Amino acid sequence: MDYALIVFANTHSAISAQKILGEKLSVIIMPTLREISKSCGISVRVNPDDWQRASQLLLESGMSHDMYRIYSVTSMDGAHAVALLEGAPV
Amino acid sequence: MAVVLDAKGKACPMPVLMAKKEIDGGNREFVIEVDNSTAVKNLEKLALSQGCATATQEKDGVFAVAFSASGEPVPAAETEAEPAVPIKGHWALFVGHDCIGDGERELGTNLIRMFFYTLSQGDDLPKAILFMNSGVKLTALDEQVVEHLKVLESRGCEIYVCGTCLNFYGIADQLKVGNVSNMYDISKQMLDAAKVITL
Known part of the structure; x- marks a missing residue:
């Protein structure tokens, strides 16, 4: 895995996730x-070791689990x- | 006395067709009069392709292009002009805003970050990236864009940042990537480029 990519159901979730995770x-x-x-055009890229922590932070912020999915990406x-990696398959 | 063809007031490609007809008829020594410099250029191109020489005299807005036989015809392929705007090649990117488009600022900020991410990952890179007005804030204050610009710089892009603008926004001491530049250099980069994409 080169990085983990979090994709979102809509643009607003993507933008707020970026703020939450960026801290x-x-x-x-x-x-x-x-x-x-089948997801919005804005994604958040995190380091391979950070995706579980990222998911935890999103859930703690009140984001619903069906608003995002996480993929591993290898070039x-x-x-x-x-x-x-996580989330319901489309 | 050479034949004089009157192509004044005739739109492109009529003057060229008239000259071509004369050459095809076996006459390579004639004068054709036109009233615009584009027609002169096209006639010179025709002459080159037909192995003729030209001499042009202008008087009161009328150009008299004198054809004369000389040398061998040059194949047309070698005389065809380059397209005015090459699709690939030396291009410049002008960034005059710190976000893309008008509308919700947060969205525009993320769009410009994604733009530089995508550019830095691609193969068709600009020769120069030019930052002006609030665009300069990206080179000083936006950590993500700065990282992408460093990648672009390491891949050979030249980054010009307007010093007047950095100064105006009070962030000259926070510049993190690129070279402080001025209107002379920035406008030269624009003029030298085959195309300039503006954000």
Whole structure:
């Protein structure tokens, strides 16, 4: 895994998650990968070791668990291999 | 006395067609009169492709282009002009805002972060990135954008940050990436680029 990517059901959740997580973790805002569809265009990238902590922080903030999903992302040959780590599959 | 063709007032490509007809008819020594410099350029291009030389004289807004035989025809492919705006190649990015577009500021801030993320991951990089007005805040105050700009700089992009603007916003001592620059350098980068994308 190169990084974990948190994708959201809507843009407002993405923006508030970025603020919540940015206070405690190192985060990067990035466009949702083309390989991951059916979520809003803004995603939050965190370090591979931080995704469980990130999920915990989001739940503690009151965000509902069905508002986000977390993927592992590994880059290979210019493409991305993505695998669902947490959240309901689409 | 050479043949004089009157192509004054005729729109492109008529003057070229008239000259071509004359050449095709076996005459390579003639004068064609036109009234605009674009027609002159196109006639010169035709002459080159047909192995003719030209001499142009202007009087009272009328250009007399004299054709004469000389040398070998140059294949058309070698005389075709470059497209005015190359799709790929040397381009510049102008950033005059610290967010993308008008509307909700928070959204615009995240859009510009995502833009620089995407740019830094891609292969088609600008030669120069130019920051002015509130755009300069990105190079000093936005940690994420600064990181992406460092990657872009390490990959060969030149980053020009308007010193007047840094000064105006009182953040000159907080600049984290790029070189402090001025209007001369920034405008030169814009003029030198095949295209400028403005955010």
